[in-house]
Amino acid sequence: MRAGDRLPPNTAAVTDAQGANGDWQETMAETVMANPSGTWDRQLRRLLGRDYALAYWLIAPSVVVLLGLIAFPFIRAIMLAFYSQPIGGEGRFIGLENYHTLLQDRIWWLSLRNTLVYTIFGVGFKTAVGLVFALILHQELKGRTILRALLFVPWSVPIVVDAFVWRWIYNDLNGILNYVLYKLHFINEYVLWTSDPKIVLWAIIAVVVWQGTPFYMMNFLAGLQSIPDELYEAAEIDGASAFQSFRHVTLPGLKSVLIVVTLLSTIWTSNELQFVYILSSGGPAHMSEIFPTLAFFTSIPGRELGLGAAVALSFFPLLASLIVLGGRVLLRGAEE
Amino acid sequence: MRNPGGIWRSGWRLFTWPVLGVGLLWTLFPFYWMLTTALKPNDDMYRPEPLLVPVRITLSHFHKVFFDSHFPEYFRNSTIVALATTVLSLLVGIFAAYAIVRLDFRGKNLIARGLIFSYLVPPVLLFIPLFELIFKVGLLNTREGLILAYLTFTVPFTTWLLMGYFRTVPVALEEAALVDGCTRLMALFRIILPLSMPAIVVTALFSFTLSWNEFLFALTFTSNPVSQTVTVGLTSTVAEDVFFWGVMMAASFLIAIPPVVLYLLGQRWVVRGLTAGAVKG
Numbered sequence: 303m304r305a306g307d308r309l310p311p312n313t314a315a316v317t318d319a320q321g322a323n324g325d326w327q328e329t330m331a332e333t334v335m336a337n338p339s340g341t342w343d344r345q346l347r348r349l350l351g352r353d354y355a356l357a358y359w360l361i362a363p364s365v366v367v368l369l370g371l372i373a374f375p376f377i378r379a380i381m382l383a384f385y386s387q388p389i390g391g392e393g394r395f396i397g398l399e400n401y402h403t404l405l406q407d408r409i410w411w412l413s414l415r416n417t418l419v420y421t422i423f424g425v426g427f428k429t430a431v432g433l434v435f436a437l438i439l440h441q442e443l444k445g446r447t448i449l450r451a452l453l454f455v456p457w458s459v460p461i462v463v464d465a466f467v468w469r470w471i472y473n474d475l476n477g478i479l480n481y482v483l484y485k486l487h488f489i490n491e492y493v494l495w496t497s498d499p500k501i502v503l504w505a506i507i508a509v510v511v512w513q514g515t516p517f518y519m520m521n522f523l524a525g526l527q528s529i530p531d532e533l534y535e536a537a538e539i540d541g542a543s544a545f546q547s548f549r550h551v552t553l554p555g556l557k558s559v560l561i562v563v564t565l566l567s568t569i570w571t572s573n574e575l576q577f578v579y580i581l582s583s584g585g586p587a588h589m590s591e592i593f594p595t596l597a598f599f600t601s602i603p604g605r606e607l608g609l610g611a612a613v614a615l616s617f618f619p620l621l622a623s624l625i626v627l628g629g630r631v632l633l634r635g636a637e638e
Numbered sequence: 639m640r641n642p643g644g645i646w647r648s649g650w651r652l653f654t655w656p657v658l659g660v661g662l663l664w665t666l667f668p669f670y671w672m673l674t675t676a677l678k679p680n681d682d683m684y685r686p687e688p689l690l691v692p693v694r695i696t697l698s699h700f701h702k703v704f705f706d707s708h709f710p711e712y713f714r715n716s717t718i719v720a721l722a723t724t725v726l727s728l729l730v731g732i733f734a735a736y737a738i739v740r741l742d743f744r745g746k747n748l749i750a751r752g753l754i755f756s757y758l759v760p761p762v763l764l765f766i767p768l769f770e771l772i773f774k775v776g777l778l779n780t781r782e783g784l785i786l787a788y789l790t791f792t793v794p795f796t797t798w799l800l801m802g803y804f805r806t807v808p809v810a811l812e813e814a815a816l817v818d819g820c821t822r823l824m825a826l827f828r829i830i831l832p833l834s835m836p837a838i839v840v841t842a843l844f845s846f847t848l849s850w851n852e853f854l855f856a857l858t859f860t861s862n863p864v865s866q867t868v869t870v871g872l873t874s875t876v877a878e879d880v881f882f883w884g885v886m887m888a889a890s891f892l893i894a895i896p897p898v899v900l901y902l903l904g905q906r907w908v909v910r911g912l913t914a915g916a917v918k919g
Contacts, residue, residue: 351743356822360741361749364734367793368749371786372756375767382766389773435661438654449658451902453665458901460851462869463890467668470675470883478671481688512664544650566758573760576853580873594762594854601766602858611766618763625758632754 382611389605400612409588409596410616416503417592417617420510421572427511428571429564432518437552439519440526450523457516465580468509472496472581496582499589506581506590510571518563525559526552562635565628572617593617676700676888683884699884700892708863709889712871719781719867720849723788724842730789731796731841736826738797739804740812750801757794764790765858772859779865787855792845799844803837804830843904847897868893 346354383400387393404410439450456464471479472495480492495505529551537547575594578584584591584599593616601610675683679696682689703709737743738750768787769778777783807830815825831838856870866874872893875886 349744351741351746353737353741353822354743357737357741357743357746360733360737361743361746363730364753364793364797365749367730367789368752368756371768371790372759372764372794373752375764375771376759378767378770379763382770434657438658438661441654443654443658449662452662454901455669455898456665458847458898459669459894460853460869460897462851462853462872463672463894464668466872466886466890467672470881470887471668471671473883476684476688476883478688478690512668516665569758569760573762575762579857597762597766598854598858602769607766607770614762614766621760621763625755628758629751629755633751 379611379614382608383615385608387606387608389602389607393608396608400609403609404612404616409591410613412588413591413593413596413613414616416590417572419503420507420578420592421568423507424510424514424571425564425568427507428514428518428567429560431511431515433522435515435519436522436526439523450520453519454516456513461513461574461576462580464513465509465577468512469496469581472505497586499586502582502586502590506577509581510574510577513577514567514571518567521559521563522556525556529555558635562628562631565624565631569621569624569628572621672887672890675883676891678884680884699888702885703889703892707875707885707889708866708871709868709892711863712866712868713892715781715865716850716867716869719784719788720846722781722785723792723849724845726785727789727792727796727845728838728842730793731800732826732831732838734793734797735800735804736830739801740809740830741822753794753797756790757798761791761854765854768855769858777859779860779862781865783859784856784865784867787859788849788852791852792848795848796841796845799841800834800837803834807833840904843900847900850897 351357382393384395384397385393386396386399435453439446439453443449471477474480474492474494474497477495479495480489483489484492493501496502533551533555534547537551542550572592573594575592575598578590578592578595579598582590584595593613597610597614600613601607604610674689674692676699677695677697678689678692679694679698682692682694734749734753738746764787768790772778772783772787775783777786811829811833812825815829816822820828850867851869852867853869856867857873860866860870863871863874868889872886872889875882875889
């Protein structure tokens with residue numbers, strides 16, 4: 303990110319990194335003359351930037367976090383995937399064997415399918431429902447502020463809590479959902495929401511959508527509010543129907559928000575293990591297993607760190623492209 | 639919003655309240671159900687016909703959470719870990735953001751990029767190597783280990799958010815101070831920070847709730863009440879596949895209070911915060 307680009311060009315803060323042509327040199331000259339060792343300082347400033355001394359002190363803690371707690375572990379994860387590494391035991395280099403094991407494992411393929419279904423439908427429904435509610439709330443309504451605050455609650459509650467509440471609602475014998483649906487004659491017999499292999503993944507996706515929609519809604523609402531009224535007025539004068547103005551004014555105006563939100567949410571949704579972990583533990587018979595839960599079960603209770611790392615990295619090519627894309631979009635947004 | 643086309647618009651209006659009604663029911667019923675479950679005596683909870691409205695109210699589940707469980711410890715741990723993470727990441731973030739936005743040094747673009755990309759790296763890619771690291775330095779089952787791990791998501795986030803805000807503080811103010819003989823650090827503390835108070839409060843609020851709500855790291859790095867937080871604590875109330883729903887819902891209710899209150903307070907900034915300035919609005 304070109305942080306300096308946004309500052310007025312004549313400010314002291316914006317000297318280019320080489321410092322070749324600043325008027326600061328004149329002001330510095332005095333200091334340098336008075337202090338012979340200043341020539342070194344001057345060289346270093348030319349090489350590392352005008353404020354290098356202070357800047358490197360200020361930036362040091364965050365670099366320690368970035369390198370020590372994120373970059374190093376991340377590289378370590380990639381390496382681990384080439385090792386057989388039980389917890390607390392000796393690591394043994396085994397090349398691509400972990401990946402080989404996974405490709406022959408039915409559970410891995412099942413997880414791949416589930417992760418894709420889970421992510422695509424989760425993100426898809428969240429986008430659709432979020433858009434409908436944003437459009438509804440983007441009108442003059444009584445108590446709009448309160449409505450917004452209320453509709454936002456599921457997203458602010460810890461996901462563990464959300465998931466447990468739904469596990470109780472889904473409970474097969476005493477759960478309220480079965481009872482209500484049965485009384486309303488929507489079902490003839492109680493449904494095993496989290497233990498029927500055909501239903502479990504969809505029951506979980508419903509909770510994912512329930513929890514995540516508020517975030518989409520709020521972002522879309524902010525996007526809608528940034529579309530100028532004049533555009534709608536112009537469309538009206540040109541005789542556009544409501545649908546046409548939605549199609550040609552609202553959607554283009556929402557484009558950037560839509561891209562950012564779905565991109566970020568795809569990364570977050572596909573890597574969230576709490577819903578599956580709590581609602582079904584991946585069961586029955588791995589029918590709701592996704593990569594994050596499989597990675598956890600393999601590495602920590604299963605004690606195979608290497609194999610677990612390989613599972614966690616299974617999605618990485620796709621994830622990496624999303625991260626790069628997402629990073630670009632965020633950086634561009636910051637520069638605008 | 640102006641919706642031209644009379645029929646369509648009135649159709650949309652008719653459609654509004656039913657959809658909102660369903661949406662509100664869908665959104666809020668689970669919380670109603672959580673609270674009423676927490677208040678029902680066990681006899682009323684496991685009846686063949688669940689009671690939509692509780693006929694008898696008991697505080698025994700809450701009593702159990704407070705006086706006969708590990709929850710006081712979980713709450714203490716969560717509070718300590720979330721507060722420490724917040725303070726540390728603010729310290730790290732304020733200095734880094736200031737340097738990146740205002741100072742001239744080599745490597746600054748690289749660090750800014752590193753921050754945004756690490757903000758997007760999901761914890762699932764980090765928990766295994768971090769487990770190894772924390773295990774090796776002997777910090778498994780400690781709050782310190784958790785705090786270290788939580789910095790991996792709060793630091794990039796905090797720095798990124800503060801960078802965006804520091805940029806909006808006019809450079810001229812700081813220049814004037816520098817001319818008057820302020821050092822850079824004095825300018826940061828006397829000019830930038832006071833002007834950025836709203837952003838700092840919101841950032842703190844975020845770090846706190848993100849840490850409070852975190853689950854995967856806590857699940858991986860802690861295994862006893864000495865260091866477990868509320869989120870993992872909740873899962874450990876399940877004993878041998880037996881769920882004590884009354885106690886669980888009472889605990890869930892209590893756990894949800896701090897983040898809900900904080901989000902309602904900071905709601906306005908929440909959206910802008912999470913997409914970190916990419917969405918204008």
